[in-house]
Amino acid sequence: MFTYRKNIDEEKRKELETQRKASTDEMTGVYTKKATERIIDGVLCGKLQGSYSFFIIDIDNFKQANDLHGHIFGDYCIREFVERLKKFCREDDIIGRIGGDEFVVFGTISDEEGARRKAARLCQKLDTICEDSGSCWKMSVSVGIALAPQHGRSFAMLYEKADKALYQTKDKGKNGYTVYEEKE
Incomplete structure (x- = not known):
């Protein structure tokens, strides 16, 4: 019986992994x-404890990195971007990749002004030079909130709604953020 129980625990561990x-x-x-999507919907379907921000983050002109320096360099830039993003975000923020160079960050905020401050700091943190093996590319991001x-x-x-705000950011010249506003 002991061996059987041990095998079940091992199977459950493998299944979770x-x-x-x-x-x-x-x-x-x-x-x-x-x-x-599943995790965020899980948070939102319960009793909300305050306010949350939903950021869509798009790496500006990312195709350029691939076209100028190749896809291996482009992959390096994506990994660098994510490492910077993880260092910027809080441990309980939800970070997801929703497309090739598009990401979501979802987390608690104090108010809309707090979301704006966080977005401004994020844009500043991700406005950087990506360098590897002699290749160099200026990275920046556009954010919709x-x-x-x-x-x-x-x-x-x-x-x-964040996607609509993202396109407003792009229309304004990229490398910035926009908070969604209801149109009347």
Whole structure:
């Protein structure tokens, strides 16, 4: 009986490890889009403890890094970006890769002004030079922000509104952020 129990524990450990690996992006180690959506919806469907910010972060002109220096360098830049992002974020922030060079950060905030301050610091932190093996490329980001519960109580609603704000940032020249505003 003891051996049988031990095997069940080992199987459960392996199953949990497999689930964890399936939920994370192999190259960056952050959550996949589906895992990010599932986790954020899990937070939002419960009793909310305050306010949350939902950032969509797009690396500006990322295709240029690949076109000028190759995809290996582009992958290096993505990994550098994620390392800087992880150092910037709090331990309880949810970080996910939702596309090639698009990421989400979801976490608690004090108010809209707190989200703006965080976005400004993030843009400053990620406005940098990415260098590896003689290749060099200037990296910056555009950020779109939605707030919960004001702008929605689901991943889909926040994603839609933050995406609209992201495109406003791009229209203003990139390398900055925009908080979603309801149009009347």
